[in-house]
Amino acid sequence: MKEEQQPLHHHHHHQRRVTTKKLTKPTAYVILLLLSYALGYLSAPSFNSANPSSPRIPQATTITSATKSEFDQFRVTAQCADPVPSKLVRQTILDRLFNGTSPFDDFPPAHVSSLLRPKRIKGWGSNGAVFENLIRKVKPRTIIEVGTFLGASAIHMAELTRSLGLKTQILCLDDFRGWPGFRDRFRDIAMVNGDVMLLYQFMQNVVHVNMTEWVLPVPFSSGSGLVKLCEWGVLGDLIEVDAGHDFHSAWSDISRAYRILRPGGVIFGHDYFTAADNKGVRRAVDLFAKLNGLRVQLDGQHWVIDSA
Incomplete structure (x- = not known):
């Protein structure tokens, strides 16, 4: 008192x-x-939008x-298994996740066929020049995409690799749940007993463009999925990280994805320049690059880190 x-x-x-x-x-x-x-x-000097x-x-x-x-406490240090040969990546995923058969067999199931549109391909920055630039440079046998949504960029990369005569397997790691409130913008994506049909619509899009041999879903969260790919020795020559955009999600995804990047490979992602770039993706990319002695480059709105 x-x-x-x-x-x-x-x-x-x-x-x-x-x-x-x-x-x-x-x-x-x-x-x-x-x-x-x-x-x-x-x-630090700010980004010059004019250049x-x-x-x-x-x-x-x-x-x-x-x-x-x-x-150091934030580093991901677990060792990955010996790399699976590129030609065995597809079968490894089929065996590990789908009992050895393609998830596209007998697709779509009867209970969802009437709920799907023939094609619903939507993305952001999914057709940028960065995809062709990197595919021509790396000539990847395995591409891992972290964050897929409806598959626009995955389908674009599949079309590019096929046109260039590359035998490339694209793994799409996503929980296919969208984000809270995403159906406010995508009401045409059906929901059944609380389960959004995002995975099924993604698969329908892949079927529509006849890319089922090039593209496979890995329907898990980015954190758990990247850990398992590491444990299975499934590595990527080219990895796109475009899932969670807050700092902690981006940091975790980039750190885990870089672990499964083959030597000489390239990791890249979208949304480097946003209204909150110093709090989200940009901050995570810059910090990761500095801590690991790497160089960040730009290609349009995408960030690129070359491990070579």
Whole structure:
């Protein structure tokens, strides 16, 4: 009760003394570290929208060895199994997930056939030049797409690889649940007992363009799916990461996806430039690249990291 009767300025002065006493050296170090990172990031030059073809991306402050140690707890360190030969990737997925048979056999099942549109292909940035540029460069035998939705970019990549005479298997890792509220924008995607027909419509799209030999769904969350691909030794020559766009989701997906990238392969993704790019994808990409000594390049709205 006495403290409440003290003058306001005296109360604040007292609070400052208490706070100062409670600050330990480790706490002060962490605060200084975070402040340094924030100031370095904010002082970095912003992206010049008038010159989107700039080959380099503004980066945050230099990552020191001390900073790296702070992030060690966030690293994904588990070792993957020996790589499965590219020619066996498709059968490995069929055996592991679909009892050895194609999920496209006898598709669609009778109870959903009337709920599907013949074609409902929708995506964002799914036909950018980056896809052809990277496919021509890498000539991938295995492409892994993390975040698929209705399959627009996967189908585009399948068409590109087929036109270039490549024997490429595309694995589409997605839980095919959309996101909370996505049916407000896609009411034509049916729902049965709470189950959205997103996986079935994706598969219908693949059937429509006759790409069932090129494209396979891996219908699990990006986190669990990437872990299993690692355990099974299923690696990608080209990996697209375009699932969750918040920092934590993007960081997790990029870290796990890079683990299953074949030596000399390329990992890339969309939405590097958004209204919240410093809080989501861009922040995760920049930090991952710096911590691993990698270089980030631009191709339109896509970020690209070449492991070569």
